[in-house]
Amino acid sequence: MLVNQFKYPSYDKGPGWITEVVAGTIGPEENAEDAARREILEETGYRAEKLVHISTFYVSPGGSSERILLYYAEISGAGRSEKGGGLAEENEDITLIELPADEAFRHVEWGRIVDAKTILGLMWLRNRLASPS
Numbered sequence: 001m002l003v004n005q006f007k008y009p010s011y012d013k014g015p016g017w018i019t020e021v022v023a024g025t026i027g028p029e030e031n032a033e034d035a036a037r038r039e040i041l042e043e044t045g046y047r048a049e050k051l052v053h054i055s056t057f058y059v060s061p062g063g064s065s066e067r068i069l070l071y072y073a074e075i076s077g078a079g080r081s082e083k084g085g086g087l088a089e090e091n092e093d094i095t096l097i098e099l100p101a102d103e104a105f106r107h108v109e110w111g112r113i114v115d116a117k118t119i120l121g122l123m124w125l126r127n128r129l130a131s132p133s
Contacts, residue, residue, distance in 0.1 A: 001075070002097040002104065002118065003043050010114075019097055019107070020115040021070075032069045043094050045084025046075040054124050059116060068117050072125065101125060 007018045024039035026032055033051055040048045054070040085094050099107065105126050107113045113122070 001044060001046070002099065002113075004095045004097050005093060014114065018115055019113050020118040021121050022073075023117065026069075033071070036069075036071050036073065040073055040075070041081065041084075043084060043092070044075070044096055045080035047081050048073040049076050050074040054121060057120075070117055070121055070124075072121065072128075101129060 002019050003022055004017055004019045006016050008016070010016055010018055022036075022040050022043045024035060024042070026035040027038075030038070036051055037048045040046060050073065052072040054072055056067065056069045058064070059066045059068060084096060085092070101122075104113070104122055108119055108122055113119060
């Protein structure tokens with residue numbers, strides 16, 4: 001599951017609407033895993049059952065201190081717990097995108113998925129599926 005939402009900074013050079021993994025910021029009293037679970041619930045409406053840390057990395061260390069903590073999440077099979085779609089007070093307009101893994105990998109190859117953290121996460125998933133441990 002991915003999300004699609006408008007990102008103003010990408011609008012000038014691209015579509016503006018970006019398909020990506022769930023993302024957000026860590027609140028002042030949160031740890032990274034709690035923030036990931038909260039964002040997954042807010043954006044998709046699903047509860048994360050299992051989180052696996054993939055990587056921590058800088059997006060553009062020469063120009064920004066933004067650091068990504070990337071997780072793989074498995075969600076509950078019980079269905080949505082909440083509406084999802086993001087928070088109105090954060091001006092989020094989020095659509096849930098459900099793609100089979102093979103199709104998501106093709107979207108990367110075709111240039112339809114252009115977000116770096118999402119590409120990294122999908123390549124991690126492709127490798128994991130190719131050689132499960």
